[in-house]
Amino acid sequence: RLAIHVEPGRVRILTRGGHDWTDRFPTIANEATDFGTTMILDGEAVVLDEQGKSSFGALQRALGGRGGHRRADEAIFYAFDLLYFDGHDLTKLDLTERRQILDGLLVDHAGVIRLSEEVEADGDELLAAACAHGLEGIIAKNREQPYRSGRTGDWIKVKCVQSDSFFIVGYEPSAVAHGGIRNLFLAAYKGNDLIYVGNVGTGFNERDATRLRKDLDKLKTSRAPIAFKQRGVVWVQPTLIAEIEYRAWTDDGKLRHASYKGLRERQDNADVYRLPQ
Structure with missing residues (x-):
């Protein structure tokens, strides 16, 4: 998630946390200078895979991984909102009006700064289509609201959630977390071997975590x-099998945004997720 601030002779690309990443996205910054007016674009930098879908893993690699400092020349920017334009603060306008101005600015623009697609559709049907195409989910926005930063309820993210079963092979104890568990360490089968697939530290309530710690x-x-x-x-010992919800797999074979949902009632090893050989 990025905001591109364009001023005469100057472009800044800021992260959601306020860090200046202009040097990390030089191709996007260079193109932004060509607009020739003042503006603030709200959007997201992505790297597309071979099927044209955004790939979190590919973006991670482009930036040099966690803690890396590479320049992501291959990244493109999808703009989904316009907060300031040609000397005018647009945040008081509703989303419909802001999108009209943004559409006029970018609809015929070809380059690494692109207009995000806006779809009016039945939410359930659109989510089902997004999940069927392997996308992460959809964003639903209230068209009649002005721009307000933060999670205000004016927009919601609806994810395509995956769920599978994994062995619990260890835990990281904690003196403050529910039940004394900070993280569970998870494993899946690859052939006859158990392979670490990441850890999970959310989804517990105190009662379940306390019982799980005893087990x-x-x-x-x-x-x-x-x-x-x-x-x-x-x-x-790899005996207990947990049901885990997650958004996706990282490129190095770890679960992304995992959440603990409970132990399988049937502790059957055949239920455990198998990684491709």
Whole structure:
């Protein structure tokens, strides 16, 4: 998520946290200078995969991974709102009016700064179509509201959620988290081996986490059941199978935005997710 601030002779690309990433997106910055007027574009930088879909993993690689400092020359910018234009503050206008101005600015613009597609449709049908095409989900916005920063309820993100079963192979204890569990460490099958697929630290309530901690402590083992090293982890025998919701897989084979939904009532190893060989 980025905001592009365009002024005569100057462009700044700011992250949602206020960091100046102009040097990280030089191609986008260079194109923004050609508009020749003052504006603030609200949108998102993406890197597209071979099917033309935005790829979080590809964007991560372009930026050099977590903590990296590469220049993402291959990134493009999809603008979905216009907050300031030609000396005028547009935030008091409703979304319909702001989009009309943005459409007029970008509808015929070809380059790395592009107009995001706006679709008027039945929400359930559109979400089903987005999920069927492997997209992350949809954003629904109130057309009659002015621009207000933050999660105000004027817009909502509806995700295409995936859910699968994974072994719990360890946990990271905590003195303050629910039930004394900060994170669960998860594994899936790859052939006959167990492979680490990430951890999960959300979705617990205190009662379930306390019960889970007691069950896990009965399964403690001194030897990690996966080829993974990290200090402070209490390893357990791969016996308990958890149902995990997640948004996607990262390029290095880890669950993205995972959330714990509970233990499988049937602890059947055949239910555990199998990674492709």
